[in-house]
Amino acid sequence: MSNSLVSFKQLRIDVKVTRSRRLRIVDSATFDVEHGQLMGLIGESGSGKTMLCRSLIGTLGRRSAYIESGSVIFDGTNLVNATKSDWREIRGKKIGYIPQSALAGPNPVITIGDQLAEAINQGQKLDRETVHKRSIELLEMVQIRRPEIVLKQYSYQLSGGMKQRVMIACAIAQNPKLIVADEPTTGLDVTVQAEIMVLLKEIRKNLNTSIILVSHDLQLINSICDDVVVMHAGATVEKLPSEEIINALHPYTHALYNSRIDLVEPRGKLVTIKGQPPTVGAWPTGCRFADRCDFVQDKCLFGTQMELLKADTNHETACIRYDEVFLGAKK
Ligand SMILES: Nc1ncnc2c1ncn2[C@@H]1O[C@H](COP(=O)(O)OP(=O)(O)O)[C@@H](O)[C@H]1O
Numbered sequence: 246m247s248n249s250l251v252s253f254k255q256l257r258i259d260v261k262v263t264r265s266r267r268l269r270i271v272d273s274a275t276f277d278v279e280h281g282q283l284m285g286l287i288g289e290s291g292s293g294k295t296m297l298c299r300s301l302i303g304t305l306g307r308r309s310a311y312i313e314s315g316s317v318i319f320d321g322t323n324l325v326n327a328t329k330s331d332w333r334e335i336r337g338k339k340i341g342y343i344p345q346s347a348l349a350g351p352n353p354v355i356t357i358g359d360q361l362a363e364a365i366n367q368g369q370k371l372d373r374e375t376v377h378k379r380s381i382e383l384l385e386m387v388q389i390r391r392p393e394i395v396l397k398q399y400s401y402q403l404s405g406g407m408k409q410r411v412m413i414a415c416a417i418a419q420n421p422k423l424i425v426a427d428e429p430t431t432g433l434d435v436t437v438q439a440e441i442m443v444l445l446k447e448i449r450k451n452l453n454t455s456i457i458l459v460s461h462d463l464q465l466i467n468s469i470c471d472d473v474v475v476m477h478a479g480a481t482v483e484k485l486p487s488e489e490i491i492n493a494l495h496p497y498t499h500a501l502y503n504s505r506i507d508l509v510e511p512r513g514k515l516v517t518i519k520g521q522p523p524t525v526g527a528w529p530t531g532c533r534f535a536d537r538c539d540f541v542q543d544k545c546l547f548g549t550q551m552e553l554l555k556a557d558t559n560h561e562t563a564c565i566r567y568d569e570v571f572l573g574a575k576k
C-alpha cells in the first residue's frame with residue numbers, strides 16, 4: 246500500500262454520448278500525489294485534465310461521464326465507490342476545488358461574506374462571531390487587504406484577481422488535505438496570474454496541503470510545482486520533477502516546452518506543436534503522438550504504449566524510444 250495522498254491507477258473515464266454510444270475520454274491515467282506535494286498537471290486542451298479533476302470531486306455525472314475502470318484512491322478511500330454521503334464528507338471538506346476564474350467566480354447574488362460563511366459552515370451552523378472571525382482570517386490568508394470591507398461587497402465590485410483570491414479562500418475554509426485548481430488563472434492578466442501562483446505556493450507551505458494545479462501553460466506552472474504530470478490524448482505520458490523539464494524524456498513534453506509563449510520574440514511567431522492531437526476516443530494504436538513526432542519509427546505504431554516506463558527514481562515516460570532518442574543509447 247502506498248502512503249500517497251492520491252493515487253490514480255489506470256483510470257479510465259467514459260462519457261455517455263447517446264443511450265448506446267460511449268466515448269472514452271481518459272483511458273490511462275496513472276500517478277500519485279504525495280502529502281504536501283504541489284503537482285502540476287499539463288497537456289493540450291482536450292487531453293482530459295478537467296475530467297481527471299472531476300473524478301476527485303465527484304462531479305463526473307454532471308457531464309454524463311463515469312469511471313469505467315481503474316481506481317482513484319484518496320486518503321485511503323477508493324473514490325470510484327464513493328456514495329453521495331461519502332462525497333459530502335470529501336468534496337469541499339477534504340478536497341477543496343478552485344474553478345477556472347473566467348468561467349466561475351464568487352456567486353454574484355450574495356455578498357462575499359455570505360459566500361465565505363457557506364464555505365465555513367458546510368451544512369453545520371456555527372455562530373456568527375466564529376464565522377466572522379474565520380472569514381477575516383481566510384481573507385488575510387489570501388492576502389486581501391481591508392477584509393472587513395470586502396466581506397460586505399459583491400463579486401462585481403472585485404477585480405478578477407480579487408475574485409480568484411476569494412475562491413481560494415473558500416477552497417481552504419475547511420483545511421482540506423488536497424486542493425484541486427483547474428486552470429485557476431485563465432483569463433487573468435499575466436502579473437495577476439503570477440501572483441495567484443505565488444499565493445498557491447504559500448498556501449501549500451502554510452497549510453501543508455497537497456495541490457494539483459492544472460494548466461495548459463507549462464511555463465506558468467513549471468516554476469512553482471515540485472513535479473509535473475503530462476497528459477496527452479487521455480493518457481499520462483510523462484511524470485518528472487519540474488526542474489528536470491528540459492531533460493524530459495517524451496517528445497510531447499519537449500514540444501509543449503518549446504511552444505511556450507515566453508519564447509516568442511517581440512512581433513515574432515509563436516511556435517506551435519505541428520499537426521492536431523488525435524480526435525478524442527478515436528485514438529490510433531501505438532503511440533498517440535506518433536503522427537506529430539519527429540522521432541517516430543515503425544515500432545511506435547504498435548501496441549497500446551500507455552505504460553509509464555521508469556527512467557529514473559522520480560522520472561517516468563511512456564515513450565518506448567526514450568533511451569535512444571534522449572539518452573543516445575543504441576538499440
Ligand atoms: N459530455 C461530453 N460529451 C462528449 N465529449 C466530452 C464531454 N465532456 C468532455 N468531452 C470531451 O472530452 C475531452 C476531454 O475533456 P477535458 O477533460 O475537459 O479536457 P481538458 O481539461 O484537458 O481540456 C474533450 O475533447 C472534450 O471535448
Ligand SMILES: [Mg+2]
Pocket residue numbers: 294295296427428
Ligand atoms: Mg480543462
